[in-house]
């Protein structure tokens with residue numbers, strides 16, 4: 001299927017590893033040029049740049065700490081020198097800290113909320129003037145937003161807030177720009193997914209998922225890119241669950 005992304009310009013936060021890196025690569029494979037945004041992992045972001053250019057598309061590297069609104073405004077202003085607008089914005093940067101509910105410190109709480117909830121808000125707010133008519137935004141939440149998780153309640157709460165933020169943004173920006181959320185279940189092969197998996201029983205997927213296996217970064221990336229694409233033009237304010245049927249078993 002042609003996702004009608006040829007020649008479009010996308011920005012992906014959290015593109016230095018995992019799902020964000022896979023999303024940047026899939027966007028390029030579908031014909032988009034990609035601004036590869038990262039926090040600390042410049043080497044990873046450069047690998048993503050190589051993947052985008054290997055797909056024959058243009059790529060720009062942008063360091064952007066999503067917890068710092070001043071830094072984000074400066075990065076967005078500088079971006080205007082390279083691109084005259086954005087068709088796709090994927091807000092994938094995230095962080096989890098696994099700490100039992102009763103032991104979460106104020107610093108841990110603030111850090112996880114800062115990256116997973118404040119970050120998408122600051123980046124989206126700063127990007128609004130750049131978003132082109134017909135464009136779209138995809139936020140990346142988690143199944144944890146629906147279920148709650150006592151081992152990382154701060155992360156689950158931040159992602160639940162992000163789902164709601166997605167709806168506010170969709171209402172603000174419609175009909176000009178669509179805003180949707182993709183909420184994955186556990187995805188292995190990313191630093192965060194592999195870290196989270198250490199807290200789960202070895203037979204978790206077998207017992208709790210209809211797929212009886214966890215997800216891959218590519219599967220989630222393809223879902224994000226479909227939702228971001230003009231082909232999903234009637235979809236906005238939605239949350240798309242991609243979790244192996246987690247809630248059904």
Ligand SMILES: NC(=O)c1ccc[n+]([C@@H]2O[C@H](COP(=O)([O-])OP(=O)(O)OC[C@H]3O[C@@H](n4cnc5c(N)ncnc54)[C@H](OP(=O)(O)O)[C@@H]3O)[C@@H](O)[C@H]2O)c1
Nearest residue numbers: 014017018019039040041065066093094186187190192193
């Ligand atoms: N893997 C899973 O099981 C799973 C499940 C549900 C939802 N998710 C969500 O999917 C998204 C991607 O996760 P992943 O599994 O691909 O994890 P990952 O590989 O660890 O990626 C996390 C990304 O977030 C970026 N990041 C973290 N703090 C940042 C900051 N302050 N400023 C800018 N960037 C920052 C990291 O960039 P740097 O390293 O460059 O700082 C990295 O690129 C996250 O939002 C996560 O919550 C993941």
